[in-house]
Amino acid sequence: xxxxxxxxxxxxxxxxxxxxxxxxxxxxxxxxxxxxxxxxxxxxxxxxxxxxxxxxxxxxxxxxxxxxxxxxxxxxxxxxxxxxxxxxxxxxxxxxxxxxxxxxxxxxxxxxxxxxxxxxxxxxxxxxxxxxxxxxxxxxxxxxxxxxxxxxxxxxxxxxxxxxxxxxxxxxxxxxxxxxxx
Amino acid sequence: xxxxxxxxxxxxxxxxxxxxxxxxxxxxxxxxxxxxxxxxxxxxxxxxxxxxxxxxxxxxxxxxxxxxxxxxxxxxxxxxxxxxxxxxxxxxxxxxxxxxxxxxxxxxxxxxxxxxxxxxxxxxxxxxxxxxxxxxxxxxxxxxxxxxxxxxxxxxxxxxxxxxxxxxxxxxxxxxxxxxxxxxxxxxxxxxxxxxxxxxxxxxxxxxxxxxxxxxxxxxxxxxxxxxxxxxxxxxxxxxxxxxxxxxxxxxxxxxxxxxxxxxxxxxxxxxxxxxxxxxxxxxxxxxxxxxxxxxxxxxxxxxxxxxxxxxxxxxxxxxxxxxxxxxxxxxxxxxxxxxxxxxxxxxxxxxxxxxxxxxxxxxxxxxxxxxxxxxxxxxxxxxxxxxxxxxxxxxxxxxxxxxxxxxxxxxxxxxxxxxxxxxxxxxxxxxxxxxxxxxxxxxxxxxxxxxxxxxxxxxxxxxxxxxxxxxxxxxxxxxxxxxxxxxxxxxxxxxxxxxxxxxxxxxxxxxxxxxxxxxxxxxxxxxxxxxxxxxxxxxxxxxxxxxxxxxxxxxxxxxxxxxxxxxxxxxxxxxxxxxxxxxxxxxxxxxxxxxxxxxxxxxxxxxxxxxxxxxxxxxxxxxxxxxxxxxxxxxxxxxxxxxxxxxxxxxxxxxxxxxxxxxxxxxxxxxxxxxxx
Numbered sequence: 001x002x003x004x005x006x007x008x009x010x011x012x013x014x015x016x017x018x019x020x021x022x023x024x025x026x027x028x029x030x031x032x033x034x035x036x037x038x039x040x041x042x043x044x045x046x047x048x049x050x051x052x053x054x055x056x057x058x059x060x061x062x063x064x065x066x067x068x069x070x071x072x073x074x075x076x077x078x079x080x081x082x083x084x085x086x087x088x089x090x091x092x093x094x095x096x097x098x099x100x101x102x103x104x105x106x107x108x109x110x111x112x113x114x115x116x117x118x119x120x121x122x123x124x125x126x127x128x129x130x131x132x133x134x135x136x137x138x139x140x141x142x143x144x145x146x147x148x149x150x151x152x153x154x155x156x157x158x159x160x161x162x163x164x165x166x167x168x169x170x171x172x173x174x175x176x177x178x179x180x181x182x
Numbered sequence: 183x184x185x186x187x188x189x190x191x192x193x194x195x196x197x198x199x200x201x202x203x204x205x206x207x208x209x210x211x212x213x214x215x216x217x218x219x220x221x222x223x224x225x226x227x228x229x230x231x232x233x234x235x236x237x238x239x240x241x242x243x244x245x246x247x248x249x250x251x252x253x254x255x256x257x258x259x260x261x262x263x264x265x266x267x268x269x270x271x272x273x274x275x276x277x278x279x280x281x282x283x284x285x286x287x288x289x290x291x292x293x294x295x296x297x298x299x300x301x302x303x304x305x306x307x308x309x310x311x312x313x314x315x316x317x318x319x320x321x322x323x324x325x326x327x328x329x330x331x332x333x334x335x336x337x338x339x340x341x342x343x344x345x346x347x348x349x350x351x352x353x354x355x356x357x358x359x360x361x362x363x364x365x366x367x368x369x370x371x372x373x374x375x376x377x378x379x380x381x382x383x384x385x386x387x388x389x390x391x392x393x394x395x396x397x398x399x400x401x402x403x404x405x406x407x408x409x410x411x412x413x414x415x416x417x418x419x420x421x422x423x424x425x426x427x428x429x430x431x432x433x434x435x436x437x438x439x440x441x442x443x444x445x446x447x448x449x450x451x452x453x454x455x456x457x458x459x460x461x462x463x464x465x466x467x468x469x470x471x472x473x474x475x476x477x478x479x480x481x482x483x484x485x486x487x488x489x490x491x492x493x494x495x496x497x498x499x500x501x502x503x504x505x506x507x508x509x510x511x512x513x514x515x516x517x518x519x520x521x522x523x524x525x526x527x528x529x530x531x532x533x534x535x536x537x538x539x540x541x542x543x544x545x546x547x548x549x550x551x552x553x554x555x556x557x558x559x560x561x562x563x564x565x566x567x568x569x570x571x572x573x574x575x576x577x578x579x580x581x582x583x584x585x586x587x588x589x590x591x592x593x594x595x596x597x598x599x600x601x602x603x604x605x606x607x608x609x610x611x612x613x614x615x616x617x618x619x620x621x622x623x624x625x626x627x628x629x630x631x632x633x634x635x636x637x638x639x640x641x642x643x644x645x646x647x648x649x650x651x652x653x654x655x656x657x658x659x660x661x662x663x664x665x666x667x668x669x670x671x672x673x674x675x676x677x678x679x680x681x682x683x684x685x686x687x688x689x690x691x692x693x694x695x696x697x698x699x700x701x702x703x704x705x706x707x708x709x710x711x712x713x714x715x716x717x718x719x720x721x722x723x724x725x726x727x728x729x730x731x732x733x734x735x736x737x738x739x740x741x742x743x744x745x746x747x748x749x750x751x752x753x754x755x756x757x758x759x760x761x762x763x764x765x766x767x768x769x770x771x772x773x774x775x776x777x778x779x780x781x782x783x784x785x786x787x788x789x790x791x792x793x794x795x796x797x798x799x800x801x802x803x804x805x806x807x808x809x810x811x812x813x814x815x816x817x818x819x820x821x822x823x824x825x826x827x828x829x830x831x832x833x834x835x836x837x838x839x840x841x842x843x844x845x846x847x848x849x850x851x852x853x854x855x856x857x858x859x860x
Contacts, residue, residue, distance in 0.1 A: 020847060020848050021848050039274075042248070046269060046271070047267040051672065061701075
């Protein structure tokens, strides 16, 4: 072990690396790396934020053809009471031709009620089309004012830069007039 | 001294360093390019340790600031949020709180080392001043940081320390008050005070870091002092900083981190004060008010002088006097090794400072000893030691410097030092302030110490007894909740103590929680959900007081951490109602005698009795059982992350011990070369 006797403080600072010092330095590096994790993980959603994940909504007062916006996890959720015409439009689309192919049936629990997260999948703006008179685009759904993405009556992307359909949040019907989102 | 010998071999490094010579700067500052005296002992470790703990404070502080809210109604809540809900929040906060203690500890040893080996003397006066400026900045930063959690101690520390400036009124009437109001931004410590303290507490560590850079710069101009205190004569006296002192510093760091980890994982509140787990109350000063341990000697000096202005002047003088050391000490010899008289007085002074620290931690009216009619209380005791503190600087140091006959100095730095015995002595010394600084000995006069009980969560491997916590929750829910809120407890937390999610949901559903406003703008009640916190029994404090004969039943979320003796205290209170009060005690109407309550008279009527609850698990509900269970439950509510802390602590300790042993051998082998050369 002690056969090498390097000159102390040679100009190039080279001393023979041996197993002991390499192991020590490696262990130190592992320890430092492990210490970084709590500093990163603290920025993830905290336990109370994760727990605030459900919202109950009374949908009995929404007439057909209108929609309300509710807040879930700090984001708008569109609850739309669709008309027969809107349902038919949504169902008659050729799914294979869509950018993000999904049938309307896979996006709703009851055809009258469309519930989607009201956040454009392009860069996160809230699309127009919730209030009567707001621009809804060529597909009768929603129109995003930021970069012109257009969604249909099933919340699917039809035109513009957004890559995916409006997300469907987890929800369930508590009874005919109440849903729980989350 | 600052000649850079850096000759990069790597082409990329060379290209970069020609344009921004930061690598050669580091090479010369803490690398092989910085020649150090061969004989630096372990006392020279504490500079780099101080730098390390400054880094710990800045890193943990930045992430805590991401969650902390500097608003007087939310500050305390946000700290509880960090402790309970933020991922690793408990670890980061305990690291920050105990990191401050470690920082001060290593800086104190660093200062003592400078005083012992004469590092303040020519040609290093500026280096010494910069160090003292760092220390003053640390005191300001530490104080403002202590205010931020907005507990009782935070609030009253802010009030008392800022009021030091009101003593200026005694010199120029009105000026002191004006300054204090300017510091507060109001007529008392409040929202503006908290906001500016937060802003400054975030800023000052970076100012400290900047002065540290100057400190190191100044160090490199004259080079390190050394245990012999004589000048370096040439290269034969020196070795490069890297790898010799990087290895030696790393070993010291390993040992310091073990101590740090013991505090963080196994005694995180040992150096704190229980009252700081009580939210700030501007209308009530805590019965015992003490600063953090690192201010205790100065606090003792302040208290021992019965005149406001002179007391404050003495306090500031006791620190600022260190700036005058290069001139107070007339001796040309630096190291106390060759100053037989100075050495003795130095150690007497160290003891004096430690005793002052102890005095500062004790109530002033406490009697030290009495013999017949003659008794000495802590005020007189403190005055003697305060007098000696100043005597040391103003009389002893100058006179010894003039009249002492030093021992002959060696010709040159001859021997490299690698004595591990020294390291052991240093570790022992590091533990000393920890022992002296704890606030354990604080029962109100005449109140007995609660007998120790056996708890499942005790010890380094302690875990909560799930069944006991669940039973305790039942006791709380059916009995205590009638009057006591539990504001930081959420129903979702029940899943951590063995309840299934469905069971926790069912429990939440038993409580009605206010929600709203609904679409009509009205608030309404609905059954609780997992995310809800336990609804309080009364809508506000006034209602709670009105229903309880004017006494406010405290919130129980932190009660175990907010009371001296913790679970033992709560258990003792619950099990000692109905005893006969002492003959000379007159129990006030509406109060009840309880020997373990400070003062002996408590507004709470006996809350528990046998068979008060019917335990779901069939355990016999004796009074003892109920008290023990509810104390276990409340400990869990106070410190829900205890099990995670113990589990992580075990792994960290195992790692640090292995790492430090490796560092020990690496260091030993590295220095064996130097020893062989002698």
